[in-house]
Amino acid sequence: MSESRDPRRSARAARRRRAIVGVVLGSALAVMAAWAIVAVVVATTMPDSAPSNPPPTLVTITPTDAPSAAPSVTPVAPTPSPAAFNKAAHSTTDPTSIWVVVDKIRPIPDAENYVPPDLVSTPDGIPNSHGHPLRQATSDAIVELFAAAKADAGFQLVIASGYRTYAGQQFAYNGYVSSLGQAGADATSARPGFSEHQTGMAVDILDTASGCGVEGACFGNAPAGQWLAANAWRYGFILRYPEDKTPVTGYEYEPWHFRYVGTELAAEMHRTGVTTLEEFFGLPAAPTY
Ligand SMILES: [Zn+2]
Incomplete structure (x- = not known):
């Protein structure tokens, strides 16, 4: 009698095959998940790549990483340079100007x-x-x-x-x-x-x-x-x-x-x-x- 003809053996074989397939699939998923986590970690720890290329699917896979990852991917706004003082904003010769300069060589016109x-x-x-x-x-x-x-x-x-x-x-x-x-x-x-x-x-x-x-x-x-x-x-x-x-x-x-x-x-x-x-x-x- 071959195993294939024994219904109980066939059932056990089928369970083993399903188990093997399950283990293989599980392992594959685990590997994929591991790579996903690695990818997220890499993405969130590399400032150059993160802001312009956010990985939305990876963030979806590991939602618990998202909150802690969010601050590091926020682009840093450039520090604004203080505006230079504009010394020409008001006249220094018009006597009605708040910046008019009147002195011994700069009389009030007329x-x-x-x-x-x-x-x-x-x-x-x-x-x-x-x-x-x-x-x-x-x-x-x-x-x-x-x-x-x-x-x-x-x-x-x-x-x-x-x-x-x-x-x-x-x-x-x-x-x-x-x-x-x-x-x-x-x-x-x-x-x-x-x-x-x-x-x-x-x-x-x-x-x-x-x-x-x-x-x-x-x-x-x-x-x-x-x-x-x-x-x-x-x-x-x-x-x-x-x-x-x-x-x-x-x-x-x-x-x-x-x-x-x-x-x-x-x-x-x-x-x-x-x-x-x-x-x-x-x-x-x-x-x-
Ligand atoms: Zn005075």
């Missing part, structure tokens, strides 16, 4: 007839010794600056001078000439047509506690003057005539004289440590007329 736009009275609550108006943006920045000085450090600041007309500057300058002579007057006061005060964006600032005036270094040594020198940039103002820049600006140290240039430029000058508009914009120094 100064006798120039009156700034949008001059406003400063709001109630801002002490203003002579009631001088300012341009709107400068006045708004003064409100913020004065509020911060009071809140942060307890200083009550005062506007000692703001917008001056051409005629007003002529009167002030002539007064200095009378008392100091022309050389003395030129060191501390602009000739008419050459004053930042005529732009409506220059403000002489003092405080109520120090007793300092608009002369000498008194205010620069006072706590309020030192707070202003350190913090005015945050509100768009620069100390226009620093102590060590007389050869550039043409003026002696004026710790009370601040110029509104906007927060963008003031912050950039603060960041770069360049303290005069002439140097920042690469303009010639203006020591004399």
Whole structure:
């Protein structure tokens, strides 16, 4: 009797064949699965290949790998380079520009007839010794600056001078000439047509506690003057005539004289440590007329 004719042996043989086929198929599937895992591991550990060629079928086969694999296949965004500061964003010659540079070699064009736009009275609550108006943006920045000085450090600041007309500057300058002579007057006061005060964006600032005036270094040594020198940039103002820049600006140290240039430029000058508009914009120094 052959085995094939024995029904029980045939059944056992058939079970063995099915078992063998099962083992072979199982082994094949196991190998395929192993290769799939290897492929996923390789794909997810090779940064160059992963982002552009995600293997969706492999991820489907081994779904538990997907969550941990996901972060490594996320393309890394290129680090944006900080935008270069655009020094041409505003005019330095137009007297209405917040970046206009006025000094002893850069007078206001047609100064006798120039009156700034949008001059406003400063709001109630801002002490203003002579009631001088300012341009709107400068006045708004003064409100913020004065509020911060009071809140942060307890200083009550005062506007000692703001917008001056051409005629007003002529009167002030002539007064200095009378008392100091022309050389003395030129060191501390602009000739008419050459004053930042005529732009409506220059403000002489003092405080109520120090007793300092608009002369000498008194205010620069006072706590309020030192707070202003350190913090005015945050509100768009620069100390226009620093102590060590007389050869550039043409003026002696004026710790009370601040110029509104906007927060963008003031912050950039603060960041770069360049303290005069002439140097920042690469303009010639203006020591004399
Ligand atoms: Zn001034």
